Structure formats: structure tokens, C-alpha cells
Amino acid sequence: MEIFETAENIFFYNHPQARLIMHRETVEFIKKQFGHKEFIPLHEPVFAGNEKKYLNECIDSTFVSYIGKFVSEFEHRIQEFTGASYAIATSNGTVALHSALILAGVKENDEVLMPSLTFVATANAVAYCKAHPLFVDNSTKTLGIDVDKLREFLVTNSEIRNDGFCYNKKTGRRIVSVIAVHTFGHPVEMDKLNALAQEFNITVIEDAAESIGSKYRGHHTGTFGKIGVLSFNGNKTITTGGGGMIITNDEEIAKRARHITTTAKLPHRWEYVHDEIGFNYRMSNINAAIGVAQMEVLESVIKSKRELAEQYKEFFESTGLDFYTEPEDCYSNYWLNVIFMKDREDRDEFLKFSNDAGVMTRPSWTLLNKLRMYSECEKMDLEGANWLEDRIVSLPSSPRI
Numbered sequence: 001m002e003i004f005e006t007a008e009n010i011f012f013y014n015h016p017q018a019r020l021i022m023h024r025e026t027v028e029f030i031k032k033q034f035g036h037k038e039f040i041p042l043h044e045p046v047f048a049g050n051e052k053k054y055l056n057e058c059i060d061s062t063f064v065s066y067i068g069k070f071v072s073e074f075e076h077r078i079q080e081f082t083g084a085s086y087a088i089a090t091s092n093g094t095v096a097l098h099s100a101l102i103l104a105g106v107k108e109n110d111e112v113l114m115p116s117l118t119f120v121a122t123a124n125a126v127a128y129c130k131a132h133p134l135f136v137d138n139s140t141k142t143l144g145i146d147v148d149k150l151r152e153f154l155v156t157n158s159e160i161r162n163d164g165f166c167y168n169k170k171t172g173r174r175i176v177s178v179i180a181v182h183t184f185g186h187p188v189e190m191d192k193l194n195a196l197a198q199e200f201n202i203t204v205i206e207d208a209a210e211s212i213g214s215k216y217r218g219h220h221t222g223t224f225g226k227i228g229v230l231s232f233n234g235n236k237t238i239t240t241g242g243g244g245m246i247i248t249n250d251e252e253i254a255k256r257a258r259h260i261t262t263t264a265k266l267p268h269r270w271e272y273v274h275d276e277i278g279f280n281y282r283m284s285n286i287n288a289a290i291g292v293a294q295m296e297v298l299e300s301v302i303k304s305k306r307e308l309a310e311q312y313k314e315f316f317e318s319t320g321l322d323f324y325t326e327p328e329d330c331y332s333n334y335w336l337n338v339i340f341m342k343d344r345e346d347r348d349e350f351l352k353f354s355n356d357a358g359v360m361t362r363p364s365w366t367l368l369n370k371l372r373m374y375s376e377c378e379k380m381d382l383e384g385a386n387w388l389e390d391r392i393v394s395l396p397s398s399p400r401i
């Protein structure tokens with residue numbers, strides 16, 4: 001990044017004392033944003049609304065498993081908020097991803113394209129299908145899949161065979177699906193990705209686990225692909241404790257999603273008949289009760305997070321450090337605010353300094369191709385992902401309401 005290339009900055013970063021002053025100022029700034037609390041977590045949930053009231057109602061009703069009014073209400077609210085035609089609540093985002101892959105027709109020995117810089121759940125869901133992740137580079141512009149590099153890769157390394165499917169020329173495996181991850185809440189260039197996927201007959205799944213409230217060209221993330229997936233884990237923008245959601249505009253997929261996540265039970269007043277091996281993947285009414293209350297404050301949570309991002313931006317402009325802002329045509333929820341350090345050494349120095357000072361900061365995830373279980377997977381050149389891994393530090397980003 002050119003920001004580090006001015007004579008002044010090179011001079012500055014070569015001086016440990018100057019770096020230390022910068023780290024101290026940054027930590028002081030973060031502490032000030034969060035009322036000088038002794039420990040500042042990376043992202044904590046806010047329960048300021050009707051959570052307890054709805055939980056009590058839920059328990060009083062005795063409907064505490066996956067059947068209950070809060071499950072349907074939560075699904076309805078997600079439909080309304082995202083603009084998706086259908087929403088199916090699941091027990092977490094990982095199982096929503098697993099279900100999405102099954103719904104997209106991913107079978108044993110197929111390949112699924114995904115960025116190498118993402119949370120491990122994206123690849124795990126593929127492994128649950130006995131399929132193989134194929135790691136794509138991340139763009140330093142959007143933090144998600146580098147669509148231009150993916151195009152180059154597919155043009156050179158894949159072919160459409162007579163059955164209409166795209167095959168990896170090297171491995172001979174089908175490339176069935178691509179998972180676009182909206183990293184830290186920042187949207188991928190979905191128009192470009194959809195056009196590419198259509199050319200190669202590849203089904204688009206969006207891992208929008210981190211991006212509730214984020215939009216690309218005015219539309220909610222998760223609604224561009226065939227299937228989108230959300231997460232309501234405790235560290236996300238809003239939470240249900242543990243929870244996820246499958247969203248789609250396709251009626252058939254929605255029906256099948258509901259079926260396979262509910263043990264594939266055929267509807268009947270008393271008979272237990274299941275027509276395939278299904279899953280117990282639905283969200284409980286208890287979790288959904290929290291979800292409904294969280295939906296009531298979602299807009300103000302996002303507003304608060306975007307205000308914090310603006311304050312970070314102003315602060316880092318004055319320090320010369322590189323704060324990541326939403327890509328072009330995007331409206332981001334700034335799930336986790338991110339800065340780019342000069343290099344890995346600088347990154348690690350700041351991580352140690354801030355965590356020692358009670359400010360929780362984190363590097364990006366280790367690239368998935370570097371994890372033991374995924375080290376043998378196919379991958380393209382990962383220059384952008386490596387660049388990001390060396391430099392990303394995520395900063396405390398909890399909503400302040």
C-alpha cells in the first residue's frame with residue numbers, strides 16, 4: 001500500500017520508539033471509544049430490548065424446540081430485512097452452509113471454490129460433503145474473492161464437458177459451486193462473480209455469516225447467489241446465542257432446505273416417515289426469541305457500528321495508518337473494523353501491545369491452505385491473501401447502544 005511508501009513513513013516505521021508512540025495512541029483512542037473499560041472485547045452483544053420478555057414468553061408457552069411462533073417470526077423478519085423471498089432458521093451458520101452445499105448439488109469428490117482467507121467453517125462445510133475446497137485468492141480491494149483472478153484461473157484451468165458441468169483440468173473433478181464470503185462484513189463484487197459463475201455453470205453460495213445489514217449496489221448480501229447463509233453466533237452483529245439462516249429466492253430450494261434440516265420428515269399428523277437421511281439442523285424457539293428481539297434493534301446497531309467506523313477512519317487518517325473502508329458500490333455493516341499494518345512484524349508487535357493493554361485485537365484467520373487438514377487442497381496463486389494475512393489487525397467493534 002502506497003501509504004507506507006513516503007519517505008516520512010518509512011523513516012517513521014523504522015524507529016521502534018515512534019512505532020510504540022503510535023501503538024500507545026491507538027490503544028488510548030480505542031479505550032476512549034469504549035468508556036475506558038478495563039477490558040475491551042473484540043465484539044460483544046447488546047441485549048437492550050425485549051430479549052428477556054420474549055424468552056419468558058417462550059418458556060411459558062412450553063414451545064422451546066424448533067416449532068414455535070418465534071422461529072416463524074424471526075424467519076419472517078429476516079425475509080423482510082434482506083428482501084429474500086424465503087428464510088429458514090438453523091442452529092448455526094456452519095450447518096446452514098453445509099445444507100446450502102447439499103442444496104447446490106455438491107457431492108463427494110466435487111470441488112468448491114472459496115477464498116483462502118476466511119473462517120474455517122467455510123471449508124469445514126465442504127469437507128462434511130466429502131468434497132474438496134479449491135482456494136481462490138483474496139482481493140486487497142474487497143477482502144473477498146478476487147473475481148478477476150478467479151476468471152483467469154477458470155479460463156486456463158477448467159473446461160465445460162458434455163454433461164454441462166465445469167471440470168478442473170488438472171484434477172478431473174467437477175467444480176460445482178463457489179462460496180463468496182463477505183469478509184468482515186464487506187461485500188464481494190457480486191455482479192461480476194455472478195456473471196462469471198453463470199459462464200462456467202457454477203452455483204453461487206454466499207457466506208454472509210458476517211454481513212447482516214451489508215449491501216452491494218443497494219441489495220442485501222446473501223440475495224445475489226442461489227443460496228445465502230447468515231450467522232447469529234455471539235460475536236456477530238446481532239446474535240441468537242447460536243444460530244444461522246438459509247436465505248434464497250428459489251421456492252424449490254427453500255422447500256428442500258426446510259425438509260433436509262428437519263430430519264427429512266414427511267408431513268403427517270402422527271406417522272414418522274423420513275424419505276432421506278436428513279439433519280437436525282433447525283433453530284430452537286428459545287434462540288429465535290432472542291433473534292426477534294435483536295431484529296428490533298438491528299438498525300440502531302448498524303448505525304452505531306458505522307459511526308464507530310467513521311471515528312476510526314478519522315483517527316487513522318491523522319496517524320497515517322491504513323484503515324479499511326467499504327469498497328465501491330457497497331454499504332458495509334463494519335462487523336469488524338480492520339487496519340493494515342506495515343508487515344507481519346509490525347502486526348505482531350501491535351497485537352502484543354494492545355492485548356497486553358486490555359484491548360482485544362486479532363489477526364485475520366490463518367489462511368485455510370496453511371491448516372494441516374486443508375494443506376493438500378488445490379489452490380491458485382494467493383498473493384493477495386498472503387498480503388492480507390501478514391497485515392490485517394481487527395479492532396474492537398462492538399455496537400455502543
Ligand SMILES: Cc1ncc(COP(=O)(O)O)c(C=O)c1O
Nearest residue numbers: 092093094119121209231232233
Ligand atoms: C465467514 C464465516 N462463515 C461461517 C461462520 C460460521 O457460523 P457459525 O459460527 O454460526 O457456525 C462464521 C462465523 O462464525 C463466519 O465468520
